[in-house]
Amino acid sequence: MHEVVRSGPQAAAKPILPVSAERLFVRRKGRVLLDIEALTIGGRGTTVLVGPNGAGKSLLLNVLAGLRAPDSGRVLWNGEPPNRQRYCRFGMVLQRPVLLRRSVRANVEFALRAVGSSAEQARAQAHRALEAAGLLALANASARVLSGGEMQRLALTRALAAGPDLLFLDEPTSSLDPASMQTIEAMVRNASEDGMRIVLIAHDLAQARRLGDEIIFMHRGKIVEHAPTDRFFGAPATPEAQAFIAGKILI
Amino acid sequence: MQDFAASFFEAFRLVLGLDPGLIEIVLLSLKVSMTAVFIATIIGLPLGAFLAVTRFPGRGIVIVTVTALMGLPPVVVGLVVYMLLSNAGALGPLQLLYTPTAMIIAQTVLVVPIIAALARQTLEDLNGEYRDQLMLFGLGSLARLRTLLWEGRYSLMTALLAGFGRAVAEVGAVIIVGGNINHVTRVMTTAIALETSKGNLALALGLGLILVIIAFAVNALVFLLRAAAERSAYA
Ligand SMILES: Nc1ncnc2c1ncn2[C@@H]1O[C@H](COP(=O)(O)OP(=O)(O)OP(=O)(O)O)[C@@H](O)[C@H]1O
Ligand SMILES: [Mg+2]
Numbered sequence: 001m002h003e004v005v006r007s008g009p010q011a012a013a014k015p016i017l018p019v020s021a022e023r024l025f026v027r028r029k030g031r032v033l034l035d036i037e038a039l040t041i042g043g044r045g046t047t048v049l050v051g052p053n054g055a056g057k058s059l060l061l062n063v064l065a066g067l068r069a070p071d072s073g074r075v076l077w078n079g080e081p082p083n084r085q086r087y088c089r090f091g092m093v094l095q096r097p098v099l100l101r102r103s104v105r106a107n108v109e110f111a112l113r114a115v116g117s118s119a120e121q122a123r124a125q126a127h128r129a130l131e132a133a134g135l136l137a138l139a140n141a142s143a144r145v146l147s148g149g150e151m152q153r154l155a156l157t158r159a160l161a162a163g164p165d166l167l168f169l170d171e172p173t174s175s176l177d178p179a180s181m182q183t184i185e186a187m188v189r190n191a192s193e194d195g196m197r198i199v200l201i202a203h204d205l206a207q208a209r210r211l212g213d214e215i216i217f218m219h220r221g222k223i224v225e226h227a228p229t230d231r232f233f234g235a236p237a238t239p240e241a242q243a244f245i246a247g248k249i250l251i
Numbered sequence: 252m253q254d255f256a257a258s259f260f261e262a263f264r265l266v267l268g269l270d271p272g273l274i275e276i277v278l279l280s281l282k283v284s285m286t287a288v289f290i291a292t293i294i295g296l297p298l299g300a301f302l303a304v305t306r307f308p309g310r311g312i313v314i315v316t317v318t319a320l321m322g323l324p325p326v327v328v329g330l331v332v333y334m335l336l337s338n339a340g341a342l343g344p345l346q347l348l349y350t351p352t353a354m355i356i357a358q359t360v361l362v363v364p365i366i367a368a369l370a371r372q373t374l375e376d377l378n379g380e381y382r383d384q385l386m387l388f389g390l391g392s393l394a395r396l397r398t399l400l401w402e403g404r405y406s407l408m409t410a411l412l413a414g415f416g417r418a419v420a421e422v423g424a425v426i427i428v429g430g431n432i433n434h435v436t437r438v439m440t441t442a443i444a445l446e447t448s449k450g451n452l453a454l455a456l457g458l459g460l461i462l463v464i465i466a467f468a469v470n471a472l473v474f475l476l477r478a479a480a481e482r483s484a485y486a
Contacts, residue, residue, distance in 0.1 A: 062383070065387070066386075067383050067387070084387065084389040085389050085390075085391060088389045090387075091387070092387050094383060094384065094387075097384075098380060098383070098384035100398075101402050111388055114389055114390060115388075115389060142482070
């Protein structure tokens with residue numbers, strides 16, 4: 001249970017922002033999956049990524065997170081290539097969260113130990129995080145037997161517990177009931193107000209409105225619009241975005 | 252028929268009476284096979300782990316080879332180890348032929364591919380599932396591997412048990428390099444072969460009984476480990 005030992009307290013970690021991308025290009029079997037001229041994530045607030053299925057939203061987040069190398073172009077974290085070990089104040093919840101084969105509590109503690117917390121610190125921090133997320137009753141359950149919604153809540157709790165400066169969320173509420181969705185949205189809003197920079201993928205446009213300070217609209221691997229939330233929904237500049245907001249199918 | 256019944260009766264008497272001759276053979280068997288599995292784990296697990304998480308030219312060929320070696324015929328392994336250890340062989344000066352050490356070497360050769368191939372499969376599947384998440388935790392490659400080993404511990408133990416099952420039950424390799432010398436290199440399988448051919452069915456049956464019990468116990472253990480793995484994964 002104590003296999004993660006890392007030196008260096010997380011407080012001393014380097015700031016990760018701004019995260020920027022230049023001329024990102026990903027192609028598979030002749031199909032362009034990602035084609036981004038330039039993108040910078042800095043400052044404060046929450047950015048919501050929207051777009052039809054297969055637009056490349058998850059792929060873009062994965063590339064920005066340093067999990068996938070683009071075919072060309074580059075991603076920079078505060079001017080350097082992504083390196084999760086040097087910039088540990090970064091968190092991400094994957095579209096399909098991966099939970100370790102251990103208890104709910106141990107999952108959170110593992111993430112905290114990985115960023116340098118001592119065993120006792122991790123135990124106390126995990127306890128607080130689970131309490132805040134309403135997961136304390138499940139703390140000793142095996143993480144792999146949770147319901148889909150509980151897994152998503154745990155994955156978010158685990159990512160938040162380490163106190164990242166930048167948090168990527170890939171559809172964090174996709175399988176949640178309305179009450180859990182409100183809990184999660186409140187957690188996201190609180191984190192954002194505390195200064196955490198958040199990039200979130202959403203399918204629910206109402207959620208995008210509620211949480212987003214700005215919207216990035218993607219279609220066929222490209223960023224079609226990048227605008228403040230009010231402007232995006234009030235006066236979308238492109239026919240694609242207009243159609244998307246109107247609920248028409250985009251191919 | 253009468254004879255067989257008497258042999259069965261005698262066999263049970265030997266087993267239940269913990270006959271010293273029989274116990275000696277069983278203990279040597281266990282010692283040889285467990286040592287072989289232990290050494291094979293030290294070699295096979297890192298090999299499997301390496302193949303699971305690295306990419307290099309020729310990796311596919313190595314994996315196919317290791318997997319194919321799982322089916323090595325024990326007599327052939329016995330023959331090769333015999334040639335290595337015999338006076339004319341590369342390791343001849345060590346004078347290991349017809350010692351338990353020779354049998355351990357032969358069984359280790361048999362078991363390494365089993366452990367390496369099964370560990371490779373287990374860890375590669377796990378790595379596919381976990382890689383992104385472990386990267387997000389900020390773990391370096393060694394810490395990621397350590398986590399995979401822990402997460403896959405039940406499946407990996409199953410691999411060790413599979414190796415042990417093969418080692419303890421094989422006869423071809425140990426009879427060639429061990430020579431089936433009484434009180435020195437006589438293990439269960441070679442004793443069964445010898446006693447049967449001598450017509451001493453009682454001892455052969457007694458040993459056979461124990462061998463079957465060991466095989467059952469190993470499989471029961473595998474079953475329990477699977478159940479534990481599923482409990483930790485889904486239940
Ligand atoms: N490794 C890969 N190999 C081949 N195709 C891929 C790969 N990864 C992603 N794709 C393709 O890239 C496209 C974009 O995928 P992505 O997961 O980014 O979509 P998305 O916008 O997140 O969609 P959704 O809203 O359904 O989650 C999809 O068509 C997908 O099939
Ligand atoms: Mg997606």
